[in-house]
Ligand SMILES: Nc1nc2c(ncn2[C@@H]2O[C@H](COP(=O)(O)OP(=O)(O)OP(=O)(O)O)[C@@H](O)[C@H]2O)c(=O)[nH]1
């Protein structure tokens with residue numbers, strides 16, 4: 001299957017603008033992806049069934065260690081595998097960057113700078129209106145300029161338009177834990193606790209922002225579902241639609257439990273409003289049967305989405321079968337990439353030892 005896909009992509013590259021349009025190439029890739037999903041997956045053929053018997057054999061440990069990567073390759077045929085040097089620099093960035101909690105918001109207007117932006121925009125509109133009515137330039141005499149220079153008491157660094165990526169997902173999907181996972185060095189056994197987490201669903205109540213190395217912001221959000229409230233849902237939807245700094249959303253799905261109806265609605269919402277997003281399957285350590293995970297993905301319809309979101313697989317919690325945090329390098333790399341940070345970029349603020 002990989003060979004066919006590679007052929008499609010090569011064909012598209014060679015014939016761009018001549019025989020095969022990118023749209024046709026896209027269709028070919030989609031078709032190939034669907035066939036890939038329909039066939040018994042390569043992983044299933046290899047019978048990686050983690051049935052809880054805790055096989056201690058070396059090959060089994062090796063298979064688990066490669067699980068996140070194999071799933072990534074299996075479900076992202078359109079993406080080339082990220083090179084080791086890219087992953088290495090992404091890991092360096094996250095390990096070295098200073099992480100600071102910045103703000104929380106329980107309504108859209110509490111997000112630093114949003115009120116200010118809206119007022120400035122209103123003034124620009126009013127100014128245009130004045131031009132139209134009077135045609136007299138002197139009429140506006142620079143009042144807008146005077147206003148734009150002020151920050152309304154909001155520290156300038158909160159208004160400095162850093163790119164943002166947001167974690168979305170049902171309550172208890174592991175959003176806050178993932179934020180801690182991303183920002184904790186591999187060598188540490190226990191995750192740093194930047195974002196507060198709990199076994200109790202519905203723990204995060206506001207949108208919370210964390211500055212990473214003064215290069216971008218990670219945004220933790222309240223979960224949706226039974227424990228989420230209507231107001232939280234409205235806040236998240238507004239943030240997703242209106243926040244200009246948002247570069248990409250990462251939608252978390254429990255690899256053990258799969259999609260809920262609300263997850264599907266959120267995917268529909270993101271697609272409808274053209275909000276770039278990727279899918280992150282969390283709690284890989286809880287998956288006992290990889291075949292079931294394949295079934296969950298295939299039956300969810302996400303493989304047919306026209307936007308072909310990338311799919312990442314990881315675990316934030318370790319246990320004896322999963323002694324390592326898998327899949328995190330790929331997510332770190334995807335975040336830097338979505339924020340437009342080139343390979344080799346360094347944090348502007350380094351963690352103190
Ligand atoms: N086994 C396992 N547990 C995880 C993983 N990620 C998170 N958890 C656990 O899931 C529970 C919920 O994690 P949170 O990070 O608080 O989940 P959340 O999505 O932020 O939840 P809300 O704030 O309620 O929306 C905690 O007990 C975590 O330890 C994982 O990868 N594997």
Ligand SMILES: [Mg+2]
Pocket residue numbers: 175176177196197203204220221222223
């Ligand atoms: Mg949370």
